[in-house]
Amino acid sequence: MSWLNGEPCDGLPIHDRGLAYGDGLFETIRVAGGQARLVERHLQRLQDGCERLAIPFDANLLRNELMRFCRALGQGVAKLIVTRGAGKRGYATPQPCQPQRLLLGSPSPAYPPQHAENGIRLFPCETRLAEQPRLAGIKHLNRLEQVLARAEWHDPVYAEGLMRDMSGRVVEGVFSNLFIVEAGKLRTAPLTRCGVAGVMRAEIIARAAQHGLPVVIDDINYAELVQADEVFLCNSLYGIWPVTALAECVWPVGPLTRKLQSVVADLLSDS
Amino acid sequence: MSWLNGEPCDGLPIHDRGLAYGDGLFETIRVAGGQARLVERHLQRLQDGCERLAIPFDANLLRNELMRFCRALGQGVAKLIVTRGAGKRGYATPQPCQPQRLLLGSPSPAYPPQHAENGIRLFPCETRLAEQPRLAGIKHLNRLEQVLARAEWHDPVYAEGLMRDMSGRVVEGVFSNLFIVEAGKLRTAPLTRCGVAGVMRAEIIARAAQHGLPVVIDDINYAELVQADEVFLCNSLYGIWPVTALAECVWPVGPLTRKLQSVVADLLSDS
Structure with a gap:
């Protein structure tokens, strides 16, 4: 299960700065009973990261999307990636930028x-x-x-x-x-x-x-x-x-x- | 103009480790008259990088694809990205891996x-x-x-x-x-x-x-x-x-x- 900005997807636009420069952040979240565990701590760290990198952060949008994704996933791991979004050639950050939100679901890890x-x-x-x-x-x-x-x-x-x-x-x-x-x-x-x-x-x-x-x-x-x-x-x-x-x-x-x-x-x- | 593994594309598969971890390399190449400048130096540095990261490197495949791309682009900048390819959750590198080759064209930069x-x-x-x-x-x-x-x-x-x-x-x-x-x-x-x-x-x-x-x-x-x-x-x-x-x-x-x-x-x- 993979969502890009709240919609099912299987690819990321090729000019995304997440790929070009690793210009973004991620969270790896335990999901059980359709719910994200430690969700506020994950969102807080993501917000800290976005502030450090000057990427706009919308806590409510992310929380709602994550909760909806976890209900659909049920059990496993939700990986949330936020990138700065598309950019032209060069390191200068686009103004304004359009951050991209990815959610990737995977099964619970099989640790012994x-x-x-x-x-x-x-x-x-x-x-x-x-x-x-x-x-x-x-x-x-x-x-x-x-x-x-x-x-x-x-x-x-x-x-x-x-x-x-x-x-x-x-x-x-x-x-x-x-x-x-x-x-x-x-x-x-x-x-x-x-x-x-x-x-x-x-x-x-x-x-x-x-x-x-x-x-x-x-x-x-x-x-x-x-x-x-x-x-x-x-x-x-x-x-x-x-x-x-x-x-x-x-x-x-x-x-x-x-x-x-x-x-x-x-x-x-x-x- | 964007190619993935030699074919026109507009997206990268969502589970690529280039996005997840920045697990890859790139070259930014001047293109003039349909030809890449300093192509052997670019390929050599890319090879050095692939060896450092233990990503398989195929010089002939990359050279041929790059030359074909530059002929089609004519003039401008070719950005060549090589990633380790898709991976499951976690840092462990997939064995074997399937490196992905991206080529992105853009106009010549307008430096004064x-x-x-x-x-x-x-x-x-x-x-x-x-x-x-x-x-x-x-x-x-x-x-x-x-x-x-x-x-x-x-x-x-x-x-x-x-x-x-x-x-x-x-x-x-x-x-x-x-x-x-x-x-x-x-x-x-x-x-x-x-x-x-x-x-x-x-x-x-x-x-x-x-x-x-x-x-x-x-x-x-x-x-x-x-x-x-x-x-x-x-x-x-x-x-x-x-x-x-x-x-x-x-x-x-x-x-x-x-x-x-x-x-x-x-x-x-x-x-």
Whole structure:
């Protein structure tokens, strides 16, 4: 199922700047029982991205279209792409621009349930995230670093890959955010120089605080990751995966990770 | 005029990874008298990019299709885009992939002839180029930095913008490469950490050497730019523009810039 500006489609106009320059943003949204999960967080991040790129944003139009699409999809994943729209040759942004809205439906991902139960092994990616504060945090369409990083491993023993920045700091997974637990405290990277600020990360930060578990948002270096008591990944499709192995390091599936899995379990139900 | 895989088209399939992730490359090629200029250099850079991104590359297929397209276009600009093709959800690259070839024709750009004759004023962009060696030099589809930089100015008194890296080094223009002349010697940035290695830059380096003018490929800091005897920009559509002003700095249109303009003049003729 694919919609362009609210109508079924199978192609994007060839002069769209989303293709030419990756000039746009996207959201990948869990859909269950005909409804989008964490819809306001997804729309908020999309709005943040549109503001950063100076792409006009109409929250009501997008919300209504997304809700209608999710009712039709029922179950699975809705990918929402907003591009700046058509442009002539050259980088100068058209004034005014006509942003394009794409909605692509796909089945629920078939992640093994053991990933959440027993934890996963992380692949140490060599591809580093470049530091670009003007693009950090938002989910824009320039994703070659993730493509290169994901291409580094084929062995399914690795469920995700660890991404570091050019200085070696621990940032995130290829398609996940990362938290560590040290002495009962949660920590996640600030994502102000690189990385994508995931909606599940934001939801975990909010709900953890409600449960008396504040999260420190600060740089994580590799040694701190190695010495952490617990490590876990999150995203809005699979929720929380404990990390139990990375190179020579092993971690248990710890109590805070388990607690947070139960705290967000409602977001992952099928109805 | 738009072709997809050799056939007229007006849309790109919606699941193409060129849109999803900017997972592809492009070339912007001057066409005159039904022929592509610097065609082998364009194909070589595209091949370098495909190798870097592990996208299959078929030089003969692309050359033949491009030549056929340029004969039909006659005069103007041919933009050649190669993407990794369709993919399912997720960053993992499809095996095998089916790269897509797009050709988009547009009229010759209407740059004022005074730019080449009298020189241009450069806008000092605040947007910095992030350092990512794995993507430096190639002309991939992740171009948000250029979009942000080009959006910094609207005043047509500026014909181009200066882009520096995160350390302040002088790298290139938004859609051009940059050379300086100091004590009779040419210098241009190495483009191994960021930037796009333009085909006109490569052609100038080759032809300058043939005229006894070797080019030093080395970092350029801002002070060295300011103190340069001559500064010029180049790309494959307009050739060479002298830079005569940037903020408080002024430079003359110098003798080496003039000489190089004459050395590449044949590439810019209309027949």
